[in-house]
Amino acid sequence: MPSPLSVRSLRLVVRTFSELCITVGTLIVLFVAYVLLWTGVKAADAADDGIATLNSRWARQPAAPSAGAPSAPSASPSPYRDGKPFATMRIPRFGSGWEWPVLENTEARTLQKGLGHYSGTARPGESGNFAVAGHRRTYGDPFKDFPKLRPGDAVIVNDGTTWFTYRIAKEPYRTVPTDTAVVDPVPRRSGFEGPGRYLTLTTCEPEWGSSHRLIAWAHLDATRPVSEGKPPDLTG
Amino acid sequence: MYGWIWRHLPGNAWVRSVIALLLVLAVVYALFQYVFPWAEPLLPFGDVTVDGASAGGAGAGQ
Numbered sequence: 001m002p003s004p005l006s007v008r009s010l011r012l013v014v015r016t017f018s019e020l021c022i023t024v025g026t027l028i029v030l031f032v033a034y035v036l037l038w039t040g041v042k043a044a045d046a047a048d049d050g051i052a053t054l055n056s057r058w059a060r061q062p063a064a065p066s067a068g069a070p071s072a073p074s075a076s077p078s079p080y081r082d083g084k085p086f087a088t089m090r091i092p093r094f095g096s097g098w099e100w101p102v103l104e105n106t107e108a109r110t111l112q113k114g115l116g117h118y119s120g121t122a123r124p125g126e127s128g129n130f131a132v133a134g135h136r137r138t139y140g141d142p143f144k145d146f147p148k149l150r151p152g153d154a155v156i157v158n159d160g161t162t163w164f165t166y167r168i169a170k171e172p173y174r175t176v177p178t179d180t181a182v183v184d185p186v187p188r189r190s191g192f193e194g195p196g197r198y199l200t201l202t203t204c205e206p207e208w209g210s211s212h213r214l215i216a217w218a219h220l221d222a223t224r225p226v227s228e229g230k231p232p233d234l235t236g
Numbered sequence: 237m238y239g240w241i242w243r244h245l246p247g248n249a250w251v252r253s254v255i256a257l258l259l260v261l262a263v264v265y266a267l268f269q270y271v272f273p274w275a276e277p278l279l280p281f282g283d284v285t286v287d288g289a290s291a292g293g294a295g296a297g298q
Binding site for chain 1: 237239264281
């Protein structure tokens, strides 16, 4: 028969251990809820904000036919501001409501608010490669359906003055994270030969991992001034 | 642990319950506002760019 004191201390140890286990379990559940749900809420909020910012900015300045930012005081178009939205992207394959802002640079903070434009790559519609990265999972899952992209799918970018309709050239291509040649002006392995007006989308592969990347390439198919209304791919 | 906190809260059972609930909410708020945003980039879901040695990209904050 053990003494009452040792029974009490044993109970204390067992109880404290159980409480710690429950606490850790609760923490894990909360963290999963944060990653799966709350990041999506935050990203949807930030994306709505970004699109609203763009719409009000575009409403203030008259639409100019050129592809560059018309308010630029200098001869060249004004540079995009880091971490700020400058265009919207729609991909009908991902659903009619799928619209995300495209922000400048691909830092983690930027990609939490929408899609990120690789700094230094071409602007929408420019000769070269307009390269954009996006989350496949978490933060709103913008590129969740990335593997469903097929040749001929439209990727429509609006920079406030022009609708740029790009066409996916081939099924998504899987590569390693260090393969930066996929965002070259003439992307390697894209099948494109010679300079052109290209678009590259990148996201992670596998869905919940980071060992590889999925790449989709497109080429500029049509442009349409915003004043003429939405392109046929969005209205049809 | 929780028993110790309960015993050190002031007031009767009702007051203690309210204070305990507020404490829980404060902890959850701090987790969602500060701890989880710090911890989340350590997961691989943000690695969506091609960027050479994962420097400066959307990686795990290297």
